[in-house]
Amino acid sequence: MKRIDSIKNPQVKTWKKLHTKKERDKSGLFFIEGFHLVEEALKTKAIIKELIITEQTEIPAHWNIDDVSVIMVTDDIMKMISETETPQGIAAICYQQTNEEVLHTAQKILLLDAVQDPGNLGTIIRTADAAGVEVVVIGEGSVDTYNGKVIRSTQGALFHLPVIKKDLHEVVKQLKERDVKLYGTSLENGQPYTDVQPSSSVALIVGNEGNGVSKELLEATDTNLYIPIYGKSESLNVAVATGVLLYYLYV
Amino acid sequence: MKRIDSIKNPQVKTWKKLHTKKERDKSGLFFIEGFHLVEEALKTKAIIKELIITEQTEIPAHWNIDDVSVIMVTDDIMKMISETETPQGIAAICYQQTNEEVLHTAQKILLLDAVQDPGNLGTIIRTADAAGVEVVVIGEGSVDTYNGKVIRSTQGALFHLPVIKKDLHEVVKQLKERDVKLYGTSLENGQPYTDVQPSSSVALIVGNEGNGVSKELLEATDTNLYIPIYGKSESLNVAVATGVLLYYLYV
Numbered sequence: 359m360k361r362i363d364s365i366k367n368p369q370v371k372t373w374k375k376l377h378t379k380k381e382r383d384k385s386g387l388f389f390i391e392g393f394h395l396v397e398e399a400l401k402t403k404a405i406i407k408e409l410i411i412t413e414q415t416e417i418p419a420h421w422n423i424d425d426v427s428v429i430m431v432t433d434d435i436m437k438m439i440s441e442t443e444t445p446q447g448i449a450a451i452c453y454q455q456t457n458e459e460v461l462h463t464a465q466k467i468l469l470l471d472a473v474q475d476p477g478n479l480g481t482i483i484r485t486a487d488a489a490g491v492e493v494v495v496i497g498e499g500s501v502d503t504y505n506g507k508v509i510r511s512t513q514g515a516l517f518h519l520p521v522i523k524k525d526l527h528e529v530v531k532q533l534k535e536r537d538v539k540l541y542g543t544s545l546e547n548g549q550p551y552t553d554v555q556p557s558s559s560v561a562l563i564v565g566n567e568g569n570g571v572s573k574e575l576l577e578a579t580d581t582n583l584y585i586p587i588y589g590k591s592e593s594l595n596v597a598v599a600t601g602v603l604l605y606y607l608y609v
Numbered sequence: 610m611k612r613i614d615s616i617k618n619p620q621v622k623t624w625k626k627l628h629t630k631k632e633r634d635k636s637g638l639f640f641i642e643g644f645h646l647v648e649e650a651l652k653t654k655a656i657i658k659e660l661i662i663t664e665q666t667e668i669p670a671h672w673n674i675d676d677v678s679v680i681m682v683t684d685d686i687m688k689m690i691s692e693t694e695t696p697q698g699i700a701a702i703c704y705q706q707t708n709e710e711v712l713h714t715a716q717k718i719l720l721l722d723a724v725q726d727p728g729n730l731g732t733i734i735r736t737a738d739a740a741g742v743e744v745v746v747i748g749e750g751s752v753d754t755y756n757g758k759v760i761r762s763t764q765g766a767l768f769h770l771p772v773i774k775k776d777l778h779e780v781v782k783q784l785k786e787r788d789v790k791l792y793g794t795s796l797e798n799g800q801p802y803t804d805v806q807p808s809s810s811v812a813l814i815v816g817n818e819g820n821g822v823s824k825e826l827l828e829a830t831d832t833n834l835y836i837p838i839y840g841k842s843e844s845l846n847v848a849v850a851t852g853v854l855l856y857y858l859y860v
Contacts, residue, residue, distance in 0.1 A: 477728065481846045490839030518841040585856065588741030590769040594852065595732045601849035602856045605836065 360429045365438055370431075373410070373439045373451065379502045382454070388504035391440055391449040397421065398514030399452055405517065408451040412436050415447040441506045454504060460520050461532060464492035466608055467561040469526050471571045472499035473596060478567065479503070480511020481597035487515035489604035494519065497526035499566070526563070530578045533561050541607065542571050542579035543599065551583040551602075556609040564600050611680045616689055621682075624661070624690045624702065630753045633705070639755035642691055642700040648672065649765030650703055656768065659702040663687050666698040692757045705755060711771050712783060715743035717859055718812040720777050722822045723750035724847060729818065730754070731762020732848035738766035740855035745770065748777035750817070777814070781829045784812050792858065793822050793830035794850065802834040802853075807860040815851050 362369055375381040376389040387407060390399060399406055400421060409428045417423065436445050461467075468486045473479045479501050486494050496503055503521055533540055541554070542563045563579065565571030576582050585594060585602055594602070613620055626632040627640040638658060641650060650657055651672060660679045668674065687696050712718075719742045724730045730752050737745050747754055754772055784791055792805070793814045814830065816822030827833050836845060836853055845853070 481849060484842055485845060485849050487840035487842045488836075488838045488845050513842065515840070515842045585739075587739045589738035589766070591735050591738045591764065591766045594736060594739050595848065597846065598732060598736050598849050598852035601845065602852045605853045606856075 360427075362429060362431045362435060365432075365435050367435075369429075370435050370439060373449075376451070377441060377506065379505070382502065382504050386454050386456070388452050388454055388509070389439070389441075389449065389506070390452060390509055391442065392446045392510075393418070393448055395509065395514055395517075396448050396450050398517040399450055400426070402517050405452045405455075406450050407453055410436070410439070410449040410451070412447045417448075455520055455522060457520065458522055458524065460493045461495070461522070461524075461529065462536075465538065465559040466490055466492045467529075467533065467538065468494045468600070468604070469497065469529060469561060469563040469575075470494065470500055470565075471497050471526055471563055471575055472566040472569075473564070474499075474501050474567055476501050476505050476507035477511045478595070478597050479505075480508040480513075480516075482564070482600050483508075483512040483519075483521055484515040485597060485601045485604065487512075487518045489601070490608055491519060491604065494521045495526065495529050496521065496523045526575060527578070530563075530575065534578075540579045541603075542576045542582040543584065543603065544570055544576050544582040545584050545593065548582040548584040550586050551606055554581060554583065554607070556607055558609055560607045562600075562603055562607060564596055564603070567596055611678075613680060613682045613686060616683075616686050618686075620680075621686050621690060624700075627702070628692060628757065630756070633753065633755050637705050637707070639703050639705055639760070640690070640692075640700065640757070641703060641760055642693065643697045643761075644669070644699055646760065646765055646768075647699050647701050649768045650701055651677070653768050656703045656706075657701050658704055661687070661690070661700040661702070663698045668699075706771055706773060708771065709773055709775065711744045712746070712773070712775075712780065713787075716789065716810040717741055717743045718784065718789065719745045719851070719855070720748065720780060720812060720814040720826075721745065721751055721816075722748050722777055722814055722826055723817040723820075724815070725750075725752050725818060727752050727756050727758035728762045729846070729848050730756075731759040731764075731767075733815070733851050734759075734763040734770075734772055735766040736848060736852045736855065738763075738769045740852070741859055742770060742855065745772045746777065746780050747772065747774045777826060778829070781812075781814075781826065785829075791830045792854075793827045793833040794835065794854065795821055795827050795833040796835050796844065799833040799835040801837050802857055805832060805834065805858070807858055809860055811858045813851075813854055813858060815847055815854070818847055
């Protein structure tokens with residue numbers, strides 16, 4: 359097992375840099391920490407580049423890390439690379455997902471247009487997984503999928519289904535060629551979501567917290583839906599709205 | 610208009626103290642800030658005890674503050690009593706809601722058992738308002754409704770419907786006497802929510818992020834429901850789950 363004892367080791371700097379989007383984009387890697395997230399990531403082994411532990415770390419007996427590259431570091435290094443106040447003593451460097459194959463066959467698809475709050479994006483990915491979505495596509499203008507808070511909010515769901523960054527207009531074009539039903543969400547000129555029939559082949563687009571889905575995308579959909587508001591609130595939280603729609607639209 | 614220029618004025622200290630639950634409980638008051646929240650609060654005028662502004666504050670022309678007690682403070686005082694980095698220059702002291710009358714007649718009721726994350730509680734209140742819930746009852750062990758982050762997450766919905774703190778067992782007893790259909794939520798020994806019929810008279814209980822609804826409450830319900838998980842995630846976020854259930858259960 360490789361060991362790193364000096365906080366000046368260039369490797370440590372490389373890890374720490376993964377807390378910036380710029381470095382994640384450049385390297386195609388991202389950083390996760392904590393037992394739950396690492397356990398979920400281990401279920402898709404190919405995704406883990408390096409597992410980082412300390413001398414005190416007790417690897418759970420049921421984890422199979424035979425083929426995983428493990429690096430032992432000091433508590434000081436772990437503290438330095440961690441984003442949390444009290445690091446759990448376990449972290450990993452992972453490869454970002456780029457395989458778009460699934461887009462050609464998936465029947466349950468969620469498209470996100472410029473969702474900006476990390477907690478919302480993470481919760482949406484978690485909700486999509488729970489509802490049986492096969493692939494989540496993140497368009498431009500969204501918060502980075504591999505942001506620490508997004509990953510924590512997914513509660514591991516990021517490792518359960520493909521989450522891909524891609525131009526939404528391109529994806530919409532592909533979906534239309536495949537005759538996948540395409541629903542946008544819009545409070546204006548939409549129809550109540552309960553007007554349409556649940557189906558086994560549906561792509562849903564949800565959008566930015568303040569501005570919703572962009573006009574150009576809304577014009578490319580089959581139908582645009584809204585969730586009726588019975589009280590005095592102006593709207594639902596975007597993750598809640600996504601949950602209501604996904605659980606209704608899919609059979 | 611009353612003016613306060615010294616940060617040593619005892620009034621200032623009293624306001625600042627409202628950031629603690631202890632002081633809110635003692636006084637029956639709470640603190641809000643920002644134009645959107647104050648505007649929503651103003652729609653139920655009786656709720657505002659004092660409106661706090663600075664010399665720079667521009668009160669929107671459509672606000673009617675004729676009968677509201679307004680206090681002008683310095684920027685330093687506003688900064689001191691604010692919980693945000695960049696105060697908007699407007700805040701208010703409000704009365705907590707204690708009127709339980711609505712519990713005797715409401716047909717759409719949401720009960721919360723020990724929801725602990727402020728963002729979740731706020732989002733649930735916002736969702737409940739949107740879905741047409743008439744009253745939200747917060748049981749023991751929940752984060753305080755009047756916590757700043759809860760209020761911000763409600764996006765003003767806290768002022769749209771009664772949100773009451775009360776012992777849930779007592780409320781359950783009352784609801785049973787009134788023959789309101791009572792649903793709990795539980796991943797174990799529950800049935801899929803789509804097994805029951807939507808109704809116009811429903812009380813729903815949702816629970817703690819980790820442990821769900823307490824056993825005692827689950828035993829007192831008519832039926833306990835769960836939302837099927839089709840992916841690998843273990844559960845849904847509690848606010849998302851509440852949205853899915855409320856939008857299904859109510860007609």
